[in-house]
Amino acid sequence: MSSNNSALLVFAIVVLVLALGNLVVTIDKVGTLTGRASDTATAALELAPAAQIDFIVDSINWGSGAVDEAPTKANINSEGAVIGGNWTAVSQGLTLQNNGNVDVTLSLTTSNVASAFIGGSAGGGPKYELKVSNSEASSCEVPLNSTNLGTYTEATGTAQATCKKFDKTDASDLLRIDVNLTIPEDADPGAKSSTITATAIVFTP
Amino acid sequence: MDNEKVIVALLIVVVLLSVATVGITLGLDLDKVFSKQQAGNPADYVDVNHANVALVIAKTPQNGGST
CATH class of the missing domain: 2.60.40 (Immunoglobulin-like)
Incomplete structure (x- = not known):
């Protein structure tokens, strides 16, 4: 295997890993942002402390x-x-x-x-x-x-x-x-x- | 040989694009973290209120007035 082919292999692996990471992160985000049908739901809010x-x-x-x-x-x-x-x-x-x-x-x-x-x-x-x-x-x-x-x-x-x-x-x-x-x-x-x-x-x- | 150089160049572009995409996507989380840190106006951590106490001291011989 030539040195160029070795470089190609390394790059290919890096690209594959990055692409997989990107895919996972993106799917996670899309899953929370879309109105995907589900039988459960979560409503969340944050109450800021207020002295009065x-x-x-x-x-x-x-x-x-x-x-x-x-x-x-x-x-x-x-x-x-x-x-x-x-x-x-x-x-x-x-x-x-x-x-x-x-x-x-x-x-x-x-x-x-x-x-x-x-x-x-x-x-x-x-x-x-x-x-x-x-x-x-x-x-x-x-x-x-x-x-x-x-x-x-x-x-x-x-x-x-x-x-x-x-x-x-x-x-x-x-x-x-x-x-x-x-x-x-x-x-x-x-x-x-x-x-x-x-x-x-x-x-x- | 030339084809291999083109492929390497393309792979470099793909890598850069992937890194940028992941960075942008993770940036959404950074926004969330930042917004949590900002939750609650510091001004809401303190409140001040006032009340008043009053009386009138009438004039008497003891305090310089007349009866």
């Missing part, structure tokens, strides 16, 4: 009031307490729902801190505290620690981690956020407001 949280109750307003004459401060919260003042009692905390299709990690950020929100210094100064608790059982599947849920924490004006894993399940996707304020008697009069921003990021174990 909504405040079902997005406002707390105690109206107008003042610190009583005798104490040096008043305490009000969204659990119905009005102590040492005459503001309108509020018994409804903010309610946050996980409406997405994924569990999320939640943090809260207030637009200001107690001194800027309320002001004054009498009676130990102002306080602006938030408390997160389950409105539906186990909504916060993984809290930050053992005391994180159900405990008032001073607002710092920066992002404060609140719940490591906020459940997406419909029966357990509600968190309640209560607000507790201490108002010194010498706090400047006027309208006071603060915005609470909830940030949800897709939970990663």
Whole structure:
């Protein structure tokens, strides 16, 4: 056998292998792309993760009031307490729902801190505290620690981690956020407001 | 001898065509892989919502106002 014939044989084999590979791949693709008749079928889709949280109750307003004459401060919260003042009692905390299709990690950020929100210094100064608790059982599947849920924490004006894993399940996707304020008697009069921003990021174990 | 050269040339063309065809066909899979990597807008991984807390502090002698 001449050297040219040997080269032909090698090329022929290579071409045969490539042609067979091409045939297999092409048949596989055509098989998935055509409407080939079959007694079984598969429908497939991919659900992209989407974090979505909504405040079902997005406002707390105690109206107008003042610190009583005798104490040096008043305490009000969204659990119905009005102590040492005459503001309108509020018994409804903010309610946050996980409406997405994924569990999320939640943090809260207030637009200001107690001194800027309320002001004054009498009676130990102002306080602006938030408390997160389950409105539906186990909504916060993984809290930050053992005391994180159900405990008032001073607002710092920066992002404060609140719940490591906020459940997406419909029966357990509600968190309640209560607000507790201490108002010194010498706090400047006027309208006071603060915005609470909830940030949800897709939970990663 | 000349015929053999022609055949070799033709085989080379066939090889190149086959390689190109396989590459294009497999390219469909690469598209699928790429589209999977892109599934889900990164913006959907974060959501933000707002609530408001408000009160009015009335004027009193203690805070500089009048009764």
